[in-house]
Amino acid sequence: MLLPRFDFHDPASVQEALDLKKTYRENARILAGGTDLLVHLKKDLVSVEHLISVTKIDELLKIEEKGGDITIGACVTMASLAASGLIGEKLPALKQGAQSLGNHLIRNKATIGGNACNASPAGDTLCALLIYDAAVILQNSEGAREVPVSDFFVGPGKSCINDDELLTGFRIAVPPAGSGADYIQLGKRKSSEINVVNVASYIEIDPANQNILNARIALGSVAPTPIRGAKAEQVLAGKTADDTVFFEAAEAARRDDCKPIDDFRGTAGYRQAMIGVLTRRTLAAALAQAQGK
Amino acid sequence: MKDFDVIRTRAHRLDTPDKATGKAVYVDDIDKPGMLYGALLQSPHAHANIISIDTSKAEALPGVKAVVTSKEAGSIKYGVSPARYDETVFAIDKVRYVGDEIAAVAAISLEIAQKAVALIEVEYEILPAVFTIEDAMKDGAPQLHEDFPKNLCAEVHHEFGDVEKALAESDIVKTTTVKNKRQDGACIEMQGCIAEFDRRGTLTLVSGTQVPHYVQRTVAMVLGMDIGKVRVKKPYVGAGFGIKASANPMELACCILARETNKPVKMNYTRDQVFKLARARHGFTHTITTGAKKDGTLMALKHECWLDGGAYSSFGIATVYYAGSLLGGPYKLPNMKYDGYRVYNNKPTCGAQRGHGAVIARATFEQQLDMIAGDLGMDPLELRVKNMMEAGDTTCNDLNMSSFGMAECIDAVRNGSGWDEKKGKMPNGKGIGMACGFFVSGAGYPIYRSDTYHGTVIVKLTEDGGTALVYTASAEIGQGSDTAFAMIAAEALGIPLENVRLESGDTDMGVDLGAYSSRQTLMTGHATKEAAEHAKAQVLEVLSGLLNVPVEEMDIKNGFIEFKNETPDITDIRTRYIKEHRGWIDNPDSEKLTFKEASRMAFLEKGSIVGTGKYKPHLLGGKFKGAAVGTSPAYGCSAQVAEVSVDVETGQITIERITDAHDCGKAINMTSVEGQMEGSVSMGIGEAMHEEVMFDDKGNVLNNDLAEYKIVTSMDMPQVDAVVVESDEPNGPFGAKEVGEGAIMPTIPAILNAVYDAIGVRVFELPLTPERVYWAIQEYQKKAG
Known part of the structure; x- marks a missing residue:
C-alpha cells in the first residue's frame, strides 16, 4: 500500500497544465481530489510516471452563471457543490448527487471533474450531469471543444478525453421555469457507499395542462457507463404527467433500458427491480418540484 | 447502597489528553535507530504444495538484510489452544489459504522489503481447494490437516436433562435455521509490531495486541527462549474485539527477523492483510x-x-x-x-x-x-x-x-x-x-491449562507519600481499562483519582491474561483492589504504631485519615513531615492528617511501600x-x-x-x-x-x-x-x-x-x-x- 514513485507537477494555470499534458501525454495523469486515483495507485491498479496536480488553478474552482448557462470548474469539490446556493436552487439533482458521494472527508476532496473522468457507472454526480444535458469542456494547448456528457463516457473508467486534453469544466443550460429534477442513490448503508443503483430524473411540464414538454432519465450502476433511459423517456414524451405514466416509464426503464450485471454489490435482478422503483420515485419528486410543491 | 468516592462516577479517562491532542503513541508512531522494515510473502493460492523456495534474488537486492523461511523459523507448532496447535510461522510443505505465510524479508526500507518479497520464487503444486462446510465434508474432499479426517476440526456433544422427553411434553415445538456471514473486526488500527534484541539477548516486542501475556508465551515457545528473556509491551492500541487476542504470524516473523539481523524490525499489516489474517467472527x-x-x-x-x-x-x-x-x-x-x-x-x-x-x-x-x-x-x-x-x-x-x-x-x-x-x-x-x-x-x-493467577498487580507509593503508582500487565485497547483500574486503586486506597498514576500493558509488570472474554474489570480489578488494600494496610499499620490507635479504628478517605473514635494529636507527625520539606509550598495545613503525611511516615519506617494483589477465580462448576x-x-x-x-x-x-x-x-x-x-x-x-x-x-x-x-x-x-x-x-x-x-x-x-x-x-x-x-x-x- 505504498504509493509508487512518480514525478509531481503543480502547474498554476490551465496553459501550464496543458503544456505538461502535451509533453507527457499518456505517461501523465491528472490529479484533482485524488480520492480515486491515489487509491488506485496504492493498490497498483494504475501506473503513472507523471502526476499533474490541477487543484491550485483558480479558474477551475469557479461556479458561475452567465447568459442562461451555469459553468462549473472541474476542480469544484463535492462539498462546494453541495454548499452552493446557485446549484441548490437551479440544479438540485446535482446538489443531491454531490451530497451523496462518499462521506464528509471524501466530499471535501473529491471534485466533479474527477468524478466524471473516473467514469464509474456508479458515479454520484454523473446521472445529474446526464439529465441536465451538461456539456463537457475539454481543452488542449490548441483550444477547447465541448462534448455532450451523454457522449463522454465510453466504458467503465473510460471517457473520450484525449491524451493531450484536460477537462476544465461543465456548461449546463439553466433549466426553465416549470421544470424539476431529483436524484436517489441506493446502497447498503447510509454513507461511504458505492451505489448498488442510482437514478436521476428531469421533467419539464406545461403548467396549463401538465403535459410533459421534456423528460430525461439517467440510470447508474446498470450498464458499463451511466446511461440515459431512452425508452423510458419515449414513454413520457408528450404525455400528461401522472402516476400512471410514471409507472409505465419506470417499467420501460427497468425492462428495456438497463443492462445490469451480477456482482458482489448486488444481483442484476435486484438492480433491475430498483431501477423501476427509483425511476418512479425520482419522476414523482421532479414533478412535485416542477409544480412548485 | 455502599458509599463510594471515586467509582460509579463519570471520571475523565486517563488517556483523553493524549488521544484528544493526537499525541497518543501507537506502534506505527514508534521509530528506533537503525530500524529495518519487514514484509511478508503470503500464498497467492488457497491450497498448494510448496515444491521449492528460492530466495537468492531477494537476498541479492541491495538494502535487504535478511530473508527468512521455515528454515530459520523452524517447525514448532503454535496456535491458541494447546489442544490444537496447528500453525507454524511459515508454511513448511503446504499452504492452506490465500495469505498463508511463506517467507519474510527485512530491509532498510519498506519499499525494498516489498520488492524483495516479489523476487522470492516459489514453485507450487496447486491442490484442489474447498471453501464451504458442505464441500469440505464430502467424501474424498481435499484434506487440509492430516490428523483431521473430513476436515472436522472439532466437535462437541452435550446433553443436559432429557431433551426428547421434554419436547414430547411440550405444547409447541418450533425449529428454525439461521445463517450469518463471516465478519471482520475492522479495528481502525491495523496490527503492527517492532521486535528488538538487546546485546544480552533479551527480546522486546512492542505490539498492538490485546494479550501481551499470551504473545509472550507464544514467542518464547516458538523461538525457543526463556519467558524471562521475552518482554512484550503494548503501546496505545486502536481496538481489538478479539482479533488481536492471540499471537499473529507477523509478530513471530518480526521476532525472527530481529534475531537474524540483530536490528530492530518494524512490520505492519495492510488492510488487505488484516482480512487475510481474519481471526474474527465465524x-x-x-x-x-x-x-x-x-x-x-x-x-x-x-x-x-x-x-x-x-x-x-x-x-x-x-x-x-x-x-x-x-x-x-x-x-x-x-x-x-x-x-x-x-x-x-x-x-x-x-x-x-x-x-x-x-x-x-x-x-x-x-x-x-x-x-x-x-x-x-x-x-x-x-x-x-x-x-x-x-x-x-x-x-x-x-x-x-x-x-x-x-x-x-x-x-x-x-x-x-x-x-x-x-x-x-x-x-x-x-x-x-x-x-x-x-x-x-x-x-x-486460562487458554492453556494452568493454576496461574489470571492477574497480578503492584501498587507502589511514591516516597513523598503523595502518589500511588499502579503497575499492571493488563491491556488498555481503547475500552477504558486503565482508567477503571486507576479508579479502583484510588477507591481502595481512599485517595483522589488524580493522585494515582498507572502503567499497563507490559509483561514485566506482572501476569495478566489480557483484554478478552470481558475479563479485565472483574479480574484485574480484583488484583488492583487487593494490591491497593495491601498498600493501605501497611500505611495504617505504621500510623497505628505512631499514634497508638488500633488499625481497625482508622480509615483513609478522599486523601485524609479518618478516625472512628477520638482524633489523636497529629502535631508530631505534621512537624516531622514539614521539617523534611523546608521551602516547599504545598505542606499540609488541613485539620485532618493527610494520606500524604501518613504514607511518608510509612516510607520513613519501612522503605518503599509496595502492595501486591492477585486474582484467580474460585473453583467453578x-x-x-x-x-x-x-x-x-x-x-x-x-x-x-x-x-x-x-x-x-x-x-x-x-x-x-x-x-x-x-x-x-x-x-x-x-x-x-x-x-x-x-x-x-x-x-x-x-x-x-x-x-x-x-x-x-x-x-x-x-x-x-x-x-x-x-x-x-x-x-x-x-x-x-x-x-x-x-x-x-x-x-x-x-x-x-x-x-x-x-x-x-x-x-x-x-x-x-x-x-x-x-x-x-x-x-x-x-x-x-x-x-x-x-x-x-x-x-x-x-x-x-
Whole structure:
C-alpha cells in the first residue's frame, strides 16, 4: 500500500497544465481530489510516471452563471457543490448527487471533474450531469471543444478525453421555469457507499395542462457507463404527467433500458427491480418540484 | 447502597489528553535507530504444495538484510489452544489459504522489503481447494490437516436433562435455521509490531495486541527462549474485539527477523492483510428446536451448529463450545442438547470476536422465542419475563448467576422505549422488537491449562507519600481499562483519582491474561483492589504504631485519615513531615492528617511501600468435558428494544432507535459503561445490517477494504438510549462485572424481531441488506398471493 514513485507537477494555470499534458501525454495523469486515483495507485491498479496536480488553478474552482448557462470548474469539490446556493436552487439533482458521494472527508476532496473522468457507472454526480444535458469542456494547448456528457463516457473508467486534453469544466443550460429534477442513490448503508443503483430524473411540464414538454432519465450502476433511459423517456414524451405514466416509464426503464450485471454489490435482478422503483420515485419528486410543491 | 468516592462516577479517562491532542503513541508512531522494515510473502493460492523456495534474488537486492523461511523459523507448532496447535510461522510443505505465510524479508526500507518479497520464487503444486462446510465434508474432499479426517476440526456433544422427553411434553415445538456471514473486526488500527534484541539477548516486542501475556508465551515457545528473556509491551492500541487476542504470524516473523539481523524490525499489516489474517467472527449455521408449554414455560432446547472455520484452529475450539454453552441462560431451561461442529476449509481462519461464539446462537434463539410468543398469543416481552433467571440460579449446564439484574434490564427497556404503548400498534412498515442476552465476565480458565493467577498487580507509593503508582500487565485497547483500574486503586486506597498514576500493558509488570472474554474489570480489578488494600494496610499499620490507635479504628478517605473514635494529636507527625520539606509550598495545613503525611511516615519506617494483589477465580462448576468454556465468576446480562422502519419497495431498513439496558454490576466508570454499550450496539447493527466478508471462487477476499466491507458509519447509527443497571456482584471488585460483550447479545435479534413486526416477514439469513430483505418480501408476497 505504498504509493509508487512518480514525478509531481503543480502547474498554476490551465496553459501550464496543458503544456505538461502535451509533453507527457499518456505517461501523465491528472490529479484533482485524488480520492480515486491515489487509491488506485496504492493498490497498483494504475501506473503513472507523471502526476499533474490541477487543484491550485483558480479558474477551475469557479461556479458561475452567465447568459442562461451555469459553468462549473472541474476542480469544484463535492462539498462546494453541495454548499452552493446557485446549484441548490437551479440544479438540485446535482446538489443531491454531490451530497451523496462518499462521506464528509471524501466530499471535501473529491471534485466533479474527477468524478466524471473516473467514469464509474456508479458515479454520484454523473446521472445529474446526464439529465441536465451538461456539456463537457475539454481543452488542449490548441483550444477547447465541448462534448455532450451523454457522449463522454465510453466504458467503465473510460471517457473520450484525449491524451493531450484536460477537462476544465461543465456548461449546463439553466433549466426553465416549470421544470424539476431529483436524484436517489441506493446502497447498503447510509454513507461511504458505492451505489448498488442510482437514478436521476428531469421533467419539464406545461403548467396549463401538465403535459410533459421534456423528460430525461439517467440510470447508474446498470450498464458499463451511466446511461440515459431512452425508452423510458419515449414513454413520457408528450404525455400528461401522472402516476400512471410514471409507472409505465419506470417499467420501460427497468425492462428495456438497463443492462445490469451480477456482482458482489448486488444481483442484476435486484438492480433491475430498483431501477423501476427509483425511476418512479425520482419522476414523482421532479414533478412535485416542477409544480412548485 | 455502599458509599463510594471515586467509582460509579463519570471520571475523565486517563488517556483523553493524549488521544484528544493526537499525541497518543501507537506502534506505527514508534521509530528506533537503525530500524529495518519487514514484509511478508503470503500464498497467492488457497491450497498448494510448496515444491521449492528460492530466495537468492531477494537476498541479492541491495538494502535487504535478511530473508527468512521455515528454515530459520523452524517447525514448532503454535496456535491458541494447546489442544490444537496447528500453525507454524511459515508454511513448511503446504499452504492452506490465500495469505498463508511463506517467507519474510527485512530491509532498510519498506519499499525494498516489498520488492524483495516479489523476487522470492516459489514453485507450487496447486491442490484442489474447498471453501464451504458442505464441500469440505464430502467424501474424498481435499484434506487440509492430516490428523483431521473430513476436515472436522472439532466437535462437541452435550446433553443436559432429557431433551426428547421434554419436547414430547411440550405444547409447541418450533425449529428454525439461521445463517450469518463471516465478519471482520475492522479495528481502525491495523496490527503492527517492532521486535528488538538487546546485546544480552533479551527480546522486546512492542505490539498492538490485546494479550501481551499470551504473545509472550507464544514467542518464547516458538523461538525457543526463556519467558524471562521475552518482554512484550503494548503501546496505545486502536481496538481489538478479539482479533488481536492471540499471537499473529507477523509478530513471530518480526521476532525472527530481529534475531537474524540483530536490528530492530518494524512490520505492519495492510488492510488487505488484516482480512487475510481474519481471526474474527465465524460463519455459523444454527438449527434450533425449542419446546414450550401453552403458558409459555420453556421446556427444552435442541441445537445443532456448524462453524465455517477456515484453514486453522485459532480460537475455534472455544468458539464451538461457547456457541452451545451460552444458550444455557438467561432463561430457565431444564433440558438442553447441543451438537457443534467446526470445519476446516481453504479460507482465512476465523477466531473470536466480541460476544465470542454466542452472538448468532443468541439471534437464532431470541428470534424463535418471538415466534413462539406469536403462536401462543403472548407479548414476547412477557414470555421472557416468565422464563428469566434470577440471581442465585444455576443453568442446566452449571453456570451460576451470582448476580443477575435481568428483570431490571427488561423493565428499563420496556419503560424507556414505551414498549407497552407501541407493541402491536405501529403502522405498517414500522416495527418494534426486543431481545435479551448474557455473557461471561471473564473466562473461568486460562487458554492453556494452568493454576496461574489470571492477574497480578503492584501498587507502589511514591516516597513523598503523595502518589500511588499502579503497575499492571493488563491491556488498555481503547475500552477504558486503565482508567477503571486507576479508579479502583484510588477507591481502595481512599485517595483522589488524580493522585494515582498507572502503567499497563507490559509483561514485566506482572501476569495478566489480557483484554478478552470481558475479563479485565472483574479480574484485574480484583488484583488492583487487593494490591491497593495491601498498600493501605501497611500505611495504617505504621500510623497505628505512631499514634497508638488500633488499625481497625482508622480509615483513609478522599486523601485524609479518618478516625472512628477520638482524633489523636497529629502535631508530631505534621512537624516531622514539614521539617523534611523546608521551602516547599504545598505542606499540609488541613485539620485532618493527610494520606500524604501518613504514607511518608510509612516510607520513613519501612522503605518503599509496595502492595501486591492477585486474582484467580474460585473453583467453578461443571465436571463434564468442555465445562470450562462458559464458566465464569459472574455474568452480565442485558435487554434491548429496537425500533425500525422498512421501505418495502427497496428492502432498506432504517433503525430509528435502540433502547439498551445492561447489568454491569457496580459501574466503575459510568461513561465508559455507556461507551461499551453504544459500541456493542454499533457492532451489532453492522453485523445485522451489512457486514459480510465475501470471497471469489479462488478463496480471495473480494471486499478487502473498509469501502466495500461495510461497518456502521455515524450516519447509520440510531439514537441509543443506554440504561446502566447496577446489581451488586458478590464475585466482582466493588460489585463490578462485564459490559464489553454482553451488551452486543440482544442487538441482532432485537432488530430481526422489529423487522418482522414492521412487515410480517421473517428473515433467517444475515446480513439484512436491502437486497436480501427485498427478496424476502417478494417471496412472502408471492406466498400470500
